[in-house]
Amino acid sequence: MEPKNTDLSTTNNHGDFDIEFINVTKHYGDVVALNDTNLKIPRGSFHSLLGPSGCGKTTSLRLIAGFEQPTSGDVRHRGVSMVGIPAYKRPVNMVFQHYAPFPHLNVEENISYGPRQRSPKPPKQELKKLVGEMLELVRLPGFQNRRIWQLSGGQLQRIVLARALINRPAVLLLDEPLAALDRKLRREMQMELQSLQREVGITFVLVTHDQEEALSMSDTISIMRDGGIVQTGTPSELYDTPVDRYVADFVGESNFFSGIVSAADSAQATIQTKTEISLTAPYPEGGKHLTIGQRGAIAVRPEMVLIWPLTHEQPKDIDFSVKGRITNRIYLGHQAEFRVVTDSLGEILARIPKTAEAVTRDLAPGDEILLGWQWNFGLAMPDA
Amino acid sequence: MAKKSSSYVTTLLLAPMAIWMTALLILPILVVLVYSFGELAEMGGYKPAFTLAQYANLPARLTAFKNTLVLAPAGTLAAFLIAYPLAYYLARTVEPRRRMILLTLVIVPFWTSFLIRTYAWMFILGGRGIPALLEFIGIEGVRLLNTPTAVLIGIVYGYLPLMVFPIFVSLEKVDESLLEASNDLGASPVRTFLQVTLPLSLPGVATACMIVFILLMGEFLIPALLGGGKVFFIGNALVDLFLQSRNWPFGSAVAITLVVVMLVIVSLYMRMIFKPGKTQDVSMI
Numbered sequence: 051m052e053p054k055n056t057d058l059s060t061t062n063n064h065g066d067f068d069i070e071f072i073n074v075t076k077h078y079g080d081v082v083a084l085n086d087t088n089l090k091i092p093r094g095s096f097h098s099l100l101g102p103s104g105c106g107k108t109t110s111l112r113l114i115a116g117f118e119q120p121t122s123g124d125v126r127h128r129g130v131s132m133v134g135i136p137a138y139k140r141p142v143n144m145v146f147q148h149y150a151p152f153p154h155l156n157v158e159e160n161i162s163y164g165p166r167q168r169s170p171k172p173p174k175q176e177l178k179k180l181v182g183e184m185l186e187l188v189r190l191p192g193f194q195n196r197r198i199w200q201l202s203g204g205q206l207q208r209i210v211l212a213r214a215l216i217n218r219p220a221v222l223l224l225d226e227p228l229a230a231l232d233r234k235l236r237r238e239m240q241m242e243l244q245s246l247q248r249e250v251g252i253t254f255v256l257v258t259h260d261q262e263e264a265l266s267m268s269d270t271i272s273i274m275r276d277g278g279i280v281q282t283g284t285p286s287e288l289y290d291t292p293v294d295r296y297v298a299d300f301v302g303e304s305n306f307f308s309g310i311v312s313a314a315d316s317a318q319a320t321i322q323t324k325t326e327i328s329l330t331a332p333y334p335e336g337g338k339h340l341t342i343g344q345r346g347a348i349a350v351r352p353e354m355v356l357i358w359p360l361t362h363e364q365p366k367d368i369d370f371s372v373k374g375r376i377t378n379r380i381y382l383g384h385q386a387e388f389r390v391v392t393d394s395l396g397e398i399l400a401r402i403p404k405t406a407e408a409v410t411r412d413l414a415p416g417d418e419i420l421l422g423w424q425w426n427f428g429l430a431m432p433d434a
Numbered sequence: 435m436a437k438k439s440s441s442y443v444t445t446l447l448l449a450p451m452a453i454w455m456t457a458l459l460i461l462p463i464l465v466v467l468v469y470s471f472g473e474l475a476e477m478g479g480y481k482p483a484f485t486l487a488q489y490a491n492l493p494a495r496l497t498a499f500k501n502t503l504v505l506a507p508a509g510t511l512a513a514f515l516i517a518y519p520l521a522y523y524l525a526r527t528v529e530p531r532r533r534m535i536l537l538t539l540v541i542v543p544f545w546t547s548f549l550i551r552t553y554a555w556m557f558i559l560g561g562r563g564i565p566a567l568l569e570f571i572g573i574e575g576v577r578l579l580n581t582p583t584a585v586l587i588g589i590v591y592g593y594l595p596l597m598v599f600p601i602f603v604s605l606e607k608v609d610e611s612l613l614e615a616s617n618d619l620g621a622s623p624v625r626t627f628l629q630v631t632l633p634l635s636l637p638g639v640a641t642a643c644m645i646v647f648i649l650l651m652g653e654f655l656i657p658a659l660l661g662g663g664k665v666f667f668i669g670n671a672l673v674d675l676f677l678q679s680r681n682w683p684f685g686s687a688v689a690i691t692l693v694v695v696m697l698v699i700v701s702l703y704m705r706m707i708f709k710p711g712k713t714q715d716v717s718m719i
Contacts, residue, residue: 168620
C-alpha cells in the first residue's frame, strides 16, 4: 500500500499535519511518560504508535485526545495549538481499548451521543438518518434498538467505531482496539479498519504493541521506547532500514551478531565477534555510523539466510559460510523455518521460501549443513 | 436425575427461610388481618366478630397517617439530597487512602445505640441546645424540639449512612472510561454527569431511597423522642393502641392499612424506577 501523504516537499505548511508534537514532555509525578518528543502525522494518513507497554504510546494518544495536558511542549492540530483545550472541544474522537459503550443506552442512542451534544441539537429525523448511515458503514444495519449487553465483542467494536465516526472527527484515535478480539476476528477487523480509513479519509492514529498489526495496517509507524520515538517511517522503511537494534528486533525477526567494531568507514563496518569471526555489513539508510572499538551488531533477516547440505556447492553470491547443525524445522506453508546451531555464531534462524526448496527438501533436525548470506543483506548498527 | 437432585438441594436450602418467614411474618400478618375485622373486648384486647367498624374508624388516626406520609417522603428526599454529593465525593473525588477513613467515619455512629444518639439530639435541639446558642447571638424565640423540623433532622441524621452506601457503591462502579468517552464525544463535565454518571447511579439511588422510605414508614423512635407528643407517626399510634389503650382490633386495622399503603407506594415506585430495558440494563452489566 502506498502512503498517501508522506511526500515532505508538499507538506511544508503546518496546516497539512493533523497532529504535531513539538518537544512534548509529560511527567506523572516523578515518572517521565513522554520525553521531549517530536512527531508529525500528515493529514489523511494511517499512523501507528508501536511499542511495548510503558513506552509512552498511550500517553501520546491521551495527549491528542485532551485527557492529559503536556508538562511542556506543544500539541498542534493543523498548525494550531491544542494545549489547554478540553477534550470535549477537540475535533478528535477515540475508540477505547475496552470500547466503553454507554450501558444504559441502546445502540442508536450510543451512536447519536456525539451529535446530541451539539447545540442546537440536530433534528430527530436527521439523527435517525445519520445513525442508519453509520450502521451501514460498519456493516451492522438494523441494529438500532439492540441493547449493549446483547452484542458480541466484534459488534461492540463496530458500534463504538460508528459512535466516533459519526462526529466526522479530523482525527480518529484507536487505543489497542483489536486487543480483545480473537485472532480471526482481529484479522478481519484490521482489513475493515484499513478500508474504512480509505473510505472516510480521516487521519487514523493507532496505538498497538502488536508489530504485525502495525505493519499490515499503517501508512507510517513510529516505534517508541522509554517515552520517546526511536524511528518513524513506512513499514518497509522500518523493516529494511531499522536505525538500531531495538527497531530491527521489534519490527520483524532478525539474527543479531554482536561484537567489537574492528573496521569502519562511512558506508560499512566490520565486527569481530567473541569467537573471532569477522562479519561485514553496510549501514542501514539513516542509521548511525560506527567507530572502531565500540560495540556493534550485524542484523540479518531470517529470509536472507541460505542453508545447503555439506555435499552441495556454495551458492553463488554467497560470500560467507559457516558450519552448523539443524535443531528444528518448522513447516510454515509458504516457507520452511530452520533453527541452526553453529559453534561460532550461536543459534541462527533461516527461512527458506517454497520456491527455493530444491536444496533443503531432505534436510532434517540433526543434519550438518552449511549456512551463509550475501554480505550486503546484513545491516551494521550500534549494539543497543 | 441431576435436575431432580438439584431441585431437592434448592428445597433444602430454602426451607429454613421459608419456615422462618411463614412462622414469623405471614402467620402474624394473618392474625393481625383477622383481628382487624374483630371487636374490642370489654377488658381490652380482641373479641371475635366480623365487622368493618374498625376500618370505618380510621379517620380518627388521620393525623398520624398524614404525618407519616409527609415526613417519610420528605425525610427520604432530604437524606438523598445530602447523601448523593457525599457519596459522589467518596466514590469519585477523594484519594483511595483517605476514602477508607471517611467511609469508616460514616459508619462510626452505628457503634453507639440508636436510642442513645437520638436522646443526644433531644439535648442538642432542646431549650439548652441550639435555641440557647441562637439566643446568645441575638436570634430569639426559636423552638426546635417537638416540631416536624426536629423529626426531619433526626431522620436525616439517623438514615444518612443507609442512604450513602448503596449510592456510593453504584457511583464507584461507573467506569472512568465511560466519563472519558462522554467527554471525548463532546459532552462537558456537567452534561457528562447528567447523561452518564447520574443515570448509571440510579439503581443505587433507587435502592437506597426504597430502603430508607420503607423503614421511615414504620419509624417510631425518632418521632417519639424528637416530636414529643406533637409529631407522631403511625408507628407511634400503633404502640399507643396496642400497649396503652389495648384496642387490638383498631390497632390491627391501622397496621393492615399501613401495610397496604406501603405496598401500593412501593410497587408504583418500582414500576416507575425499574422500567424494563432502562435501569435493568445497568444492573445487568
